[in-house]
Amino acid sequence: MPATHEVTNQVPPLAGHDVAADPALLDGLARAGADWATGELHEVGTLAGSERVQEWGRLVNENEPVLRTHDRYGHRIDEVEFHPHWHELMDVAVSHGLHAAPWRDPRPGAHAARAAKFYVWSQAEAGHGCPISMTYAAVPALRYNPELAATYEPLLAAKEYDFGLREPGTKRGLIAGMSMTEKQGGSDVRANTTTATPAGDGSYTLVGHKWFTSAPMSDLFLTLAQAPGGLSCFLLPRVLPDGSRNRILLQRLKDKLGNRSNASSEIEYDNAVGWLIGEEGRGVRTIIEMVNNTRLDCVLGSASGMRLGTVRAVHHARHRRAFGKTLAEQPLMTNVLADLLVESDAATTVAMRLAAATDRPDDAQEQAFRRLGLAVTKYWVCKRAPSHAAEALECLGGNGYVEESGMPRLYREAPLMSIWEGSGNVAALDALRAMARQPESVAAYFTEVELAAGGDARLDDAVARLKKELADLSDVEYRARRLVESMALALQGSLLVRHGDPAVADAFCASRFGGDWGVAFGTLPAGADTSAIIARAEAVPAERG
Incomplete structure (x- = not known):
């Protein structure tokens, strides 16, 4: 072989490792009382880290869903075709209960176990997490109509992925979606114009246009529409009980920045049939049950992406040489890698704490904490993900900018979680709303933080400054982002000081609270134990998992 064709100093593929070999994740799982799920978690992690599944993720993103509005004869069919590996990814997720296991088997720690598996499997491919998350979140909202819940919940919780448009009662398992956003309203769902007219038989007839509906091939949708009594929540199946297609017309698929394996669409309700969930006029209150759970998955998705980016960056730096050393031996690179890991551990730790709170629905203190803790965390962790992905990509240099590295896909995916279920401003204002309407959530938040x-x-000192800032509510909406950021950081810091690796906790407090930190990643202060921190991102071979 000619000398110019020799390949040297290239990094071996990151495959054959156990994605679940994540200290912050495993510690959080144990604290939540869910270490009974550790064996299955490693099973999912080994699969997620395999070369075969990584190839699934690549192919479903390079071969995007295709909308078929009509068949060859001109009949309206409104179907979306997916790459076969999409269905394999979905099948693994459903068979391991990522979509609804806690509703089927509500043992202690069930939500935390499900959260950990969702976090791990999302690192294989993030796009299919959308319908998995919406199915998980649909069940508590559906329970506002006990009759509908009795019919559909067992199928939503079944560990069977059964793709295809058929009458729901004839299928082995169901997937649920959510459709709220309209072109004139966006996050202001009370501006929705879709109408729902009582049909006289207990059902409603819906007419309107939804601007953004993810996973349009789901079996069921929860949607908002204006009923005679005000904005209300409805359940719409794609196929009606008599076997006919519901008049839910797919207009087009969105051409998105990322999340390209997952179909997102505009849909039209053309006298579609739906059934009321909850009371008329209380649609937002009803569907917020679903939103609160998908917001937790936004945090988990962002934390998952941070972990993936960190592990890839460390793997590259361990094997790539420059100027006579590996990149991981270069002092400045160690600062960058350690800072990425600190951010990742903080995100994972708080995500698992919130998942643990979900497991205690009858504990008023825990639910008050979760209400505010989730709002501030959704804002901050999801906001940090894009800059984290950009820095992790840069650790690979030009190689990271090339699609084959997988880093561009991670980078394109990163902004989604900050937009989905309320963009940054919506999340920050939701935190203010929680504090104003549920003052017990503020007390619960500080009870948690002050455990450290x-x-x-x-x-x-940071907690003292935060209390002082909260005491002054002048211009609070203008200051909302800064206030919520401080609350999120204090919560992360408290959890790391109590439960985190000592080197990570020290670096976090020194940089995020001590004032010795720059704007970019890689500006940790001198004295941080970067070697101990970076070691937490080693890709552990699956056979050692």
Whole structure:
């Protein structure tokens, strides 16, 4: 072979490892009382880290869904075709209960176990997590109509992925979606114009245009429409009980920045049939049950992406040489890698704490904490993901900018979680709303944060500053982002001081609270134990998992 064709100093593929070999994740799972799921978690992690499944992820993103509005004869069919590997990804997710296991088997720690598996499997391919998440979140909202819940919940919770448009009662398992956004309203769902007219037989007839509906090939949808009594929540199946197609017409698929394996669409309700969930006029209150759970998955999705980016960056740096050393031996690169890991561990730790709170629906203190803790965390963790992905990509240099590295897909995916279920401003204002309407959530938040009191003086000072800022509510909406950011950081810091790796907790408090930190990643102060921190991102071979 000519010398110019020799390949040297290239990084071996990152495959054959156990994605679940993640110290922050495993520790969080144990604290939630869900370490009974560790074996299955490693099974999912080994599969997610395999070369075969990584190829599934590549192919479903390079071969995007295709909308077929009509068949060859001109009949309206409104079907979406997916690459075969999409269905394999969905089948693994459903068979391992990522879509609804806690509703089927509500043992202690069930939501935390499901969250951990969702976090791990999302690193194989993020796009299919959307219908999985919506199915998980649909069940508590559906329970506002006990009759509908009795019919559909067992199929939503079944560990059978059964793709195809058929009458729901004839299928082995169901997938659910959500359709709220309209072109004139966006996040302001009360501006929706879709109408729902009582049909006289207990059903309603819906007419309107939804601007953004993900996973349009789902079996069931929860949607908002204006009924005589005001904005209300409805359940619409794609196929009606008599076997006919519901008049839910797919207008087009969205050409998105990322999340390209997952179909997102505009749909039209052309006298579609739906059934009321909850009371007329209380649609937002009803569907917020679904939104609160998908917001948790936004946090998990962002944390998952951060972990994936960090592991890839560390793997590259361990094997790539420059200027006589591996990149991982270069002091400045160690600062960058350690900072990425600190951010990743903080995101994972708080995500698992919130998942643990989900497992305690009858604990008023836990639910008050979750209400505010989830709002501030959704804002901050999802906001950090895009800059984290950009820095992780840069660790690979020009190689990271090439599609074959997988980093561009991660980078394009990263902004989605900050937009889905309320963009940054919506999340920040939701935190203010929680504090105003549920003051007990503020007390619960500080009860949680102050469990670390005395553990780190820098954290204590940050909490004191936060209380002072909360005491002054002038221009609070204008200051909402800064306030919510401070709350999110204090919560992460408290959890890391109590439960995190000591080197990670020290670096977090020194940089995020101590004032010795720059704007970009890779500006940790001197004295951070970067070697110990980076070691937490080693890709552990599956056979050792």
